[in-house]
Amino acid sequence: GAVVSQHPSWVICKSGTSVKIECRSLDFQATTMFWYRQFPKQSLMLMATSNEGSKATYEQGVEKDKFLINHASLTLSTLTVTSAHPEDSSFYICSARKRQPYSNQPQHFGDGTRLSIL
Amino acid sequence: SQQGEEDPQALSIQEGENATMNCSYKTSINNLQWYRQNSGRGLVHLILIRSNEREKHSGRLRVTLDTSKKSSSLLITASRAADTASYFCATVRNSGGSNYKLTFGKGTLLTVNP
Numbered sequence: 001g002a003v004v005s006q007h008p009s010w011v012i013c014k015s016g017t018s019v020k021i022e023c024r025s026l027d028f029q030a031t032t033m034f035w036y037r038q039f040p041k042q043s044l045m046l047m048a049t050s051n052e053g054s055k056a057t058y059e060q061g062v063e064k065d066k067f068l069i070n071h072a073s074l075t076l077s078t079l080t081v082t083s084a085h086p087e088d089s090s091f092y093i094c095s096a097r098k099r100q101p102y103s104n105q106p107q108h109f110g111d112g113t114r115l116s117i118l
Numbered sequence: 119s120q121q122g123e124e125d126p127q128a129l130s131i132q133e134g135e136n137a138t139m140n141c142s143y144k145t146s147i148n149n150l151q152w153y154r155q156n157s158g159r160g161l162v163h164l165i166l167i168r169s170n171e172r173e174k175h176s177g178r179l180r181v182t183l184d185t186s187k188k189s190s191s192l193l194i195t196a197s198r199a200a201d202t203a204s205y206f207c208a209t210v211r212n213s214g215g216s217n218y219k220l221t222f223g224k225g226t227l228l229t230v231n232p
Contacts, residue, residue, distance in 0.1 A: 004160075034220070042224070043206065043225055046220070046221070093160055095220075104148070104166060106163035107163065108163065109162070111160040114158070
């Protein structure tokens with residue numbers, strides 16, 4: 001168990017377009033989901049922590065108006081990149097963690113979304 | 119800032135050989151986790167070791183943790199070409215509340231040649 005589905009896997013769109021990425025936990029309830037960004041051959045950088053039913057917590061330097069996160073249910077979180085520009089091109093990955101106990105729980109990752117802005 | 123730092127950054131070995139990757143971190147941790155990432159894919163959880171544990175095994179994987187040196191190692195025995203991937207260590211600090219964020223190292227790119 002513990003499958004996380006991320007959709008779409010690849011997006012190519014024009015500059016100025018808003019893009020929505022979905023992250024679903026398929027076989028478990030996830031109180032908390034995380035959104036990461038990864039540049040080529042680099043590590044994952046946490047962008048924000050998404051908690052069901054409350055506002056997301058953004059990491060320092062991440063523009064909350066640029067990257068809108070909604071966690072409306074225990075199985076779905078969405079990341080919307082608003083008015084995307086070429087510098088937003090990257091690999092975005094979500095992860096989800098099962099409910100309590102919070103400590104000593106691995107995170108379960110989606111397969112990522114490759115976003116290319118022309 | 120990156121909590122974990124893996125070395126080497128890249129490792130190339132022959133099938134059947136063992137691969138050892140190291141990870142160092144800076145602050146006290148709740149646990150340390152190792153993940154694997156195939157090119158262009160998401161991460162797969164491999165093993166979690168708690169701060170009060172020193173060694174853990176899972177199949178061909180062996181992880182050690184030395185909290186006095188703030189370091190961990192991942193050993194893959196009898197490697198296979200399918201083990202080719204990037205391997206990341208990630209630490210969990212008790213940041214309070216229920217978030218327990220993961221902080222990833224830069225990763226080691228392992229290439230296993232047939």
